[in-house]
Amino acid sequence: MEFDFSPVVDSWRYLLDGVGISLMLSVWTMLGSLALGAAVGLGRVYGSAWLRVPLVFYIDTMRSIPVLVVLVWIYFAMPLLTGLNLSPFWSAAVALSLHIAAYVAEIIRAGIQSVREGQTRAGLALGMSTAQVVRVIVLPQALVRMLPAFGSIVSVTIKDTAIASVIAVPELLRRSETLAGQSFRPIEVFTAAMLIYFLLLVPATRLIDLLYRRVAHLGRS
Amino acid sequence: MTLDWSIVWEYREDLLHGVLLTIALTVITMIVAIPGGIILAMMRLSRSRILSTISLCFVELFRNLPLILVVYWAFYVMPIVLGIQIAAFETGLIALCLNVSAYNGETFRAGINSIREGQVNAGLALGMSRWQVMREIVIPQATRRVLPVLASTWVSLFKDTSLVSVIAVGELAHVALQIRSQTFRVMEMLTAMAVIYWLLGYPQAKLVDWIHSKFKVAE
Amino acid sequence: MTMIAPKESGSTPSPVLIYEKVRKLYGEFVALDEVSLRVDAGEVVCLIGPSGSGKSTLLRCTNALEPISGGTIYFDGRALPSVDRDIRKVRQRMGMVFQNFELFPHKSALDNVAIGPMTVLGMPKTQARERARALLAKVNLADKVDSFPSNLSGGQQQRVAIARALAMEPEVMLFDEPTSALDPETIGEVLNVMKALAEEGMTMIVVTHEMAFARRVADRVAVFEHGTILEHGSPEQIFENPETARTRDFLSHLGWDG
Numbered sequence: 074m075e076f077d078f079s080p081v082v083d084s085w086r087y088l089l090d091g092v093g094i095s096l097m098l099s100v101w102t103m104l105g106s107l108a109l110g111a112a113v114g115l116g117r118v119y120g121s122a123w124l125r126v127p128l129v130f131y132i133d134t135m136r137s138i139p140v141l142v143v144l145v146w147i148y149f150a151m152p153l154l155t156g157l158n159l160s161p162f163w164s165a166a167v168a169l170s171l172h173i174a175a176y177v178a179e180i181i182r183a184g185i186q187s188v189r190e191g192q193t194r195a196g197l198a199l200g201m202s203t204a205q206v207v208r209v210i211v212l213p214q215a216l217v218r219m220l221p222a223f224g225s226i227v228s229v230t231i232k233d234t235a236i237a238s239v240i241a242v243p244e245l246l247r248r249s250e251t252l253a254g255q256s257f258r259p260i261e262v263f264t265a266a267m268l269i270y271f272l273l274l275v276p277a278t279r280l281i282d283l284l285y286r287r288v289a290h291l292g293r294s
Numbered sequence: 295m296t297l298d299w300s301i302v303w304e305y306r307e308d309l310l311h312g313v314l315l316t317i318a319l320t321v322i323t324m325i326v327a328i329p330g331g332i333i334l335a336m337m338r339l340s341r342s343r344i345l346s347t348i349s350l351c352f353v354e355l356f357r358n359l360p361l362i363l364v365v366y367w368a369f370y371v372m373p374i375v376l377g378i379q380i381a382a383f384e385t386g387l388i389a390l391c392l393n394v395s396a397y398n399g400e401t402f403r404a405g406i407n408s409i410r411e412g413q414v415n416a417g418l419a420l421g422m423s424r425w426q427v428m429r430e431i432v433i434p435q436a437t438r439r440v441l442p443v444l445a446s447t448w449v450s451l452f453k454d455t456s457l458v459s460v461i462a463v464g465e466l467a468h469v470a471l472q473i474r475s476q477t478f479r480v481m482e483m484l485t486a487m488a489v490i491y492w493l494l495g496y497p498q499a500k501l502v503d504w505i506h507s508k509f510k511v512a513e
Numbered sequence: 514m515t516m517i518a519p520k521e522s523g524s525t526p527s528p529v530l531i532y533e534k535v536r537k538l539y540g541e542f543v544a545l546d547e548v549s550l551r552v553d554a555g556e557v558v559c560l561i562g563p564s565g566s567g568k569s570t571l572l573r574c575t576n577a578l579e580p581i582s583g584g585t586i587y588f589d590g591r592a593l594p595s596v597d598r599d600i601r602k603v604r605q606r607m608g609m610v611f612q613n614f615e616l617f618p619h620k621s622a623l624d625n626v627a628i629g630p631m632t633v634l635g636m637p638k639t640q641a642r643e644r645a646r647a648l649l650a651k652v653n654l655a656d657k658v659d660s661f662p663s664n665l666s667g668g669q670q671q672r673v674a675i676a677r678a679l680a681m682e683p684e685v686m687l688f689d690e691p692t693s694a695l696d697p698e699t700i701g702e703v704l705n706v707m708k709a710l711a712e713e714g715m716t717m718i719v720v721t722h723e724m725a726f727a728r729r730v731a732d733r734v735a736v737f738e739h740g741t742i743l744e745h746g747s748p749e750q751i752f753e754n755p756e757t758a759r760t761r762d763f764l765s766h767l768g769w770d771g
Contacts, residue, residue, distance in 0.1 A: 136449065137495030139456035141467055142488050149474070150484040194578050195615035195674075199629040199681060200605030202597075209632050213619045228358070235360035239460060246363055259370035267359055267367060274358040290663035291619040 080256035081265045091248035092269060098165055098234045098244060103227065105170030110177025117178060118185050119207065128178070135175030140233055144168040148240045165237035173230055180222040184215035217285075217292030224281030228274055235270070245269060301479045302486040312469030313490065315383070319455040319465060323390040324448060330391065331398020338403050349399065356396035362457045365389040369461045386458030386465075390451065397447050405440035406432060438509050445502045452495060466490060526553040529589060529685050529716050530575065536583035537570055537740075544570045546740040547584065552685070557717045559727035559748075562737030563763060568720040569612075571737075572687045575718070576609050589684070605633055608678030612690040614670040616662040616677070622649060623658040626676045633681070641680075648676040652706050668699025672706055679710075686710065688719040724767055728752050736760045 081088065117128045135143070148164040151157065159167065188211045196206035238247035249266040253259040302309070337349035356364065368389040373379055380388075409432050417427035459468035470487035474480050530552040537545035545567045552558050560568040573579040575586060577593055577600045586593045588607075594600055616625050626645035630636040636644075649658055652672040662670055671691055678686060688707065692700045704726050711717055711730050721727060727734050728748045735745035736755075744756045755761050 133496060133499055134492060136499040137453075138488055138491040139453035139467065141456045141459070142484075142491055145471065146484045146488055150481045153481050189613075189615075191611060191613055191615040192617065194573075195609075195611060195617070197578060198576055198604055198607070198609035198611075199677070200601045200633040201629075202601060205632050209628065210617055214617070217619065232360040235362045236457065238362070246360065246366070249363075250366065253370065259366075260374060263363065263367045263370055266363060270360055270363060271355065271358050275354070278358075290661060293618050293663060 076261055077258055078261045078265070080252060080258045081261055084252055084256075087252065088245065088248055088265070088269070091243060091245035092273070094162070094242065095231070095234050095244040095246075096273075098162065098169070098237060098242065099227075099231045101166040102169040102173060102230050102234065105166060106173035106177050106226070106230070109170060109174035111181060113174060114178035114181030114185075118182050132175045132178055135172050140169065140172045141236055141239060143172050144236060144240060147171070161237070161240045161242045164240060165234070165242050169230065169233050169237070173226060173233070176229070177223075177226060180219050180226070181215070184219040184222070185211055187218055188214050214292045217288050220281060220285040220288070224278050224285070227281060228278045231270075231274055231277065297482055298479060299482055299486075301473070301477055301482050305473050308469050308473060309466070309486070309490065312464060312466035313494070315463065315465040316452070316455050316467075316494070319383075319387060319390060319458065319463075320448070320452045322387060323394050323451055323455075326387075326391045327394035327398050327451075328444070330395030331400075331402050334395060334399030335402035335406065338399065339406060353396045353399045356392050357400065359393075361389065361393050361454055362460060364393055365458055365461055368392075382458075382461050382463045385461060386455075386463040389458065390455065393454070394447060394451050398444065401440055401443045401447065402436075405436035405443070408439050409435050442502070442506045442509050445505045449495065449498050449502055452498060453491075456491075526555075528552065528587070529554050529556075530718070531587040532571070532584070533587070534584035535571070535574065535581055535586060537567070537574055537579065538582045543740050545574070545581075548740070548742055549584075550735060550742065550745070552716065552718060554716055555714045556732045557711045557715075557719065557730055559731040559734045560718065560720045560737055561722070561724070561727055561734060561763075562743070566737040567740040568737045569689050570740075572609070572689050572718060572720055575687055576604055576607055601633075605681055606684045608675075608681060608683035608686040610671070610674050610678055610686065610688045610691045612693050614662070614667070614674045614694070616665075616670050616673055618662050620661075621658065622654065622660050622662070622665065622673045625662070625673055626680045629677060629681045644680055645676070648679050649673070651679075652676045653702070666699055667695045668702045671695065671699075671703045675703075675706055675710075685716040685718065688717065688721070690720050690722065692721065692723055722767070724752070724764070736763065738763070 113128050113131065116124055117132070120128065144165060147168040148159070148161065151164075152159070192210055192214070193206050196210045197203075201209065234242075234244055235246040237244055238250065241247060245266060249262050253262040256262065334349045334353060337345040338353070340346060365386060368385050369382070372385065372388070413431055413435065414427055417431045418424075422430065455465055456467035459465060459471065462468060467487065470483050470490075474483040477483070528551050530550075532548055532550040534547040534549055535545050536543070536547055548567070548571060550558075550571075560571065562568055570579065574581045575588075580595075581593075588603055593603060616622075617628065620628060623642055623645050626648055627638070627641035630641040630644060631638060646655075646658060649655055652675055654669060654672055654676070657665060657669060657673075660669075662673070665673065675686075675691075691707070692703050695703065700723070704723060707717070707719070707726070708730050719727075719731070731748050733745060734748050734751040736743040736751060736757075736759075738759055743759055744751065751760065752764065755764065
């Protein structure tokens, strides 16, 4: 069997733009899921009982259905319901954010609950209000403890952006498919795509591991 | 917008067939990937540098690749490399097994490594053999740590089976999307698909929560 | 000559804390059963007794970290409030030191001490840090201001925790087994700081298993068992001449032979 990587080499610009779109989608998804996940996670821990019911339902629903299902529903069905037409890119950003936010919310909840009760007591004993205890004592420690989990969220996000190829977002995987079809060189093209994803993902997760190792003591009460 | 939900009932047999394939993919993948993960963990922890490196590369590779890309890769590359035609179902199954075995390998490795060395030394000090220490001390403790993670992986796997729809494996997502494009009942079909996944996935997610709370490790 | 009264004589001692038939229940379990006690200004009261006898519970109730189930706790003449805002006002006037230090791991020693005045009293950062620096010097940790809790020994952490409580300029200090989690060689440095504090006239309630400390530093000792005070009195009285057999038993179990 002969390998011919020239289609990949010839179209490097095309694929590189795809990488750019994958990364843009990852960044927007991270921002969206962090904002939404933080709101849901905090609401779940500190919110009133009636607020918790819908939040838990939302989290468990997202844990129960595939991200692909959310994606195609947002892209194909939501416009029929709302009349709002989002581009494939923004549909993907919204769908991935909705899905990943549920995991972020769970991470935030677990992080907060892992901070020892005694820390809260120490803050209260100084005369702090509950809000001050949360802001000054619990959250900073919880954030440090959440870092490794956020590392896996970064990795999951980049991987999930590949699913956006299903609704024709021209990111790396979509462009690889196109190129594979045009060049009749699927082995070379998909292997190259694998290599690129691997090279994107490994440093991203390693970087967060490294950062965590440097700050871990700040969360160890 | 007028909705016609009867379409869901009309295609109930196709949908049911899709559900069965989704379940089959999940179950068979796990049946393969648990021994697969154990072998990978054993290789990784073995004294052979070669086996250990092979396992590390395998695990790191498949954990750092989008599953959907692995599915495409299996679909296009395997027939050429192996020189045989493989059905879509088997292709999807292979991709899932590669992915989940890698995750399970890491789960088993971390589970075994999480047992403090003092526990092993305590066993050895009693005069146990390495194998006895493994069987009597390490594995029972590691199981408590491994089971909850396996349960979470199970639910992820159940959801990830939807990704093999891109190579036309007739599982639930593919069936529903097909019906959608044939009948143009987009809203109904996509919502029905979401609801069916929810009905299947929600109890599993709750079961995972239960397993996590039951096996909460007291240090 | 009659003009200059000797110190403390003549003026009746003023109570800082009065416990009146305080009860605390955890479900069925009676943690405190009608405990009555009075702590005067400048007094050091040590609470001793077996684990689970209610000493620590009484401290947490004093600080309203736990609500009481019955009776009353008076602080400075007023019953402990139940409204959150008023509770915070009271807590600001009491310092508490915990068994496990509970330093904030994400803050340096200096900021651990400064954080109370900054967040609770709204003190400017420079001023709060100045106060913190002085207090850390007072507990002999002037050279550790920039260290993080993870780099401090247990004894050092506990001294930072004492400085943190003092930073709020409390009227009473509550110590909840402050040396129980410490290595034997660092217990002394913490007890010395506490002793110095007592000599300055700080009102202190100390839950402790350090009998030598109670014997030497306390003005009064109260012996707890099963949520009640078996007896209380001067250290001489309790250690040399205990009234009840139970107290004698408890002391002899600890190896105290008078």
